[in-house]
Amino acid sequence: MAQINLNDVRKTYGGAIEAIKGVDLSIADGEMIVLVGPSGCGKSTLLRMVAGLESITSGEVSIGGRRVNELEPAERDIAMVFQNYALYPHMTVRQNLAYGLKNRGTPKDEIDRRITEAAKALEIEQFLDRKPRQLSGGQRQRVAMGRAIVRKPAVFLFDEPLSNLDAKLRVQMRVEIRRLQRSLATTSIYVTHDQMEAMTLADRLVVLNGGRIEQVGTPIELYERPATTFVATFIGSPSMNLIERNDLGSINAAGANITTDVKTIGIRPEDLVLGDHPSRTFAIRLTVAAVELVGAESYVHATTAAGQPVVFRVPGRTQIAIGEMVGVSADKRNLHFFNREGQRVGN
């Protein structure tokens, strides 16, 4: 049980390339924080700095109120689940689970007790005497989780643990990780580039971009009030439409009270409704370019008069022809405004 504090943490490679450009973050005890961002944004580096696998160039990382910058990974009271599982291939599952405890001099009966407990929680009891290569991807993932939980660490660190699994298994393991983390109430940092995983797992999400934090908040906060255009397009699928104000020639945005510093207007595809509704504050005419049927709903790809792409959602069986001119509208409260720097303005 511990809280984690990052205080102006920076990472520079070779004295020149700054991978992490000053991160401040405090994580509450028992909280599940998901670091999300495109590849190369520094999320894995940040996690590895907390783990002690990467040195900290400047700033301070503390776990449970204790500065850990100079501590070895083993002394930080953390456990990590790796993307490729990193199970010791020459050891059985049981030996894999026992290894960390043995190195710490845990008594043998205590080790056995904890392994039984963890194996039961993860339903891997029948695999305990097998080698990792005799297990499927999902089973290996469970063992990797088991190796983390037998240690009863203060912090769990997950480095894209599900990205090697197939889609179905990923959803299943995601639920399981959430359940385990809740029941153990262990502070966790989870790194992923998959925004579905991020949204469903996180107590709070941290969106990273280019070594900086773009926004921190609960998944719903980030979805409903993205602080920047980057977050706006990163969270949500398909991503939010960003329309340049200059191209809005034909819109009816009278009631929206757009201030002069607004450069971009953002609207989520699910907030655009087919048809002109006079009561709505935002309306625009579009030319349909393509229709994607994804089951219960369809996504219509269209362009504005100025050629900007806009995506909106319609019920699955709506008949729309390619090349057709359609009108769409949105409610005032569903509009997001961003200034020239991509920062949110207003509401």
Added chain:
Amino acid sequence: MQNVIFPNRILPYFLVAPQIVLTLIFFFWPASQALYQSMMREDPFGLQSGFVGLANFTAILSDETYLSSLKTTVIFSIATAFLAMAVALLLATAADLVVRGKGFYRTMLIIPYAVAPALAGMLWLFMFNPAMGTLAYLLRRNGVPWDPLLNGDQAMVLVVIAAAWKQISYNFLFFVAGLQAIPKSLLEAAAIDGARGSRRFWTIVFPLLAPTTFFLLVVNTVYAFFDTFGIIHAVTGGGPAKATETLVYKVYNDGFVNLDLGSSAAQSVVLMVIVIALTAFQFRFVERRVHYA
């Protein structure tokens, strides 16, 4: 395994022919000659030879000098293989830690492999020659009664070092490659699991190197048995008093120096059987303990 079907029936035989011809000429022919020779006895003047069956084999197997040579070979091979592999592994783990000048460091360590065995032997001979060797001088000045020309054990130590030195580069190369093949995340997982230094090495790195180590064990054993003739010939010539006469050296000595061709051929057949058996044994029993990732 996928079966490849050639439309032409003769082409495949042409494709494998070079390999088969080489094997026939350089292995089966000499081997069959040795087998044939091992059952013949030359007359003292080398004018004719007669068939004697297995007499050459019974003679060498009851010959005390042959059995002592066998013992010498076992000691020599184990010591050489162990020393060459242990030093190479030590250097490879050290090379793994080097950050700057990695390429230079590795290249320098590989150079000994390019030195011909006889030259390597001469090098060690000069350095440790009791009359003029620099290192022999240092040893004696520090109270070590160094004289490999009279002391059999010291001669053995000298040839083992010289033979191992030659093979270290080769082993080093494979160990470096083996170390690089270990996924970094495993070492990181071990670091988080609280294993450091020698503990991490013996519980994680060494077991994961097992395929490399096993391969090198086979290669080094064969090397020590067969390919060390040049070094022994240059350093000690099998002496003093046959203290460093290994089986392969004895084959040469009995055949080409003493001109007992039948016995020499019988010895080389026995040697061949020993190496085949040893390799088969290693694959059968040692490989079982090897984990292939």
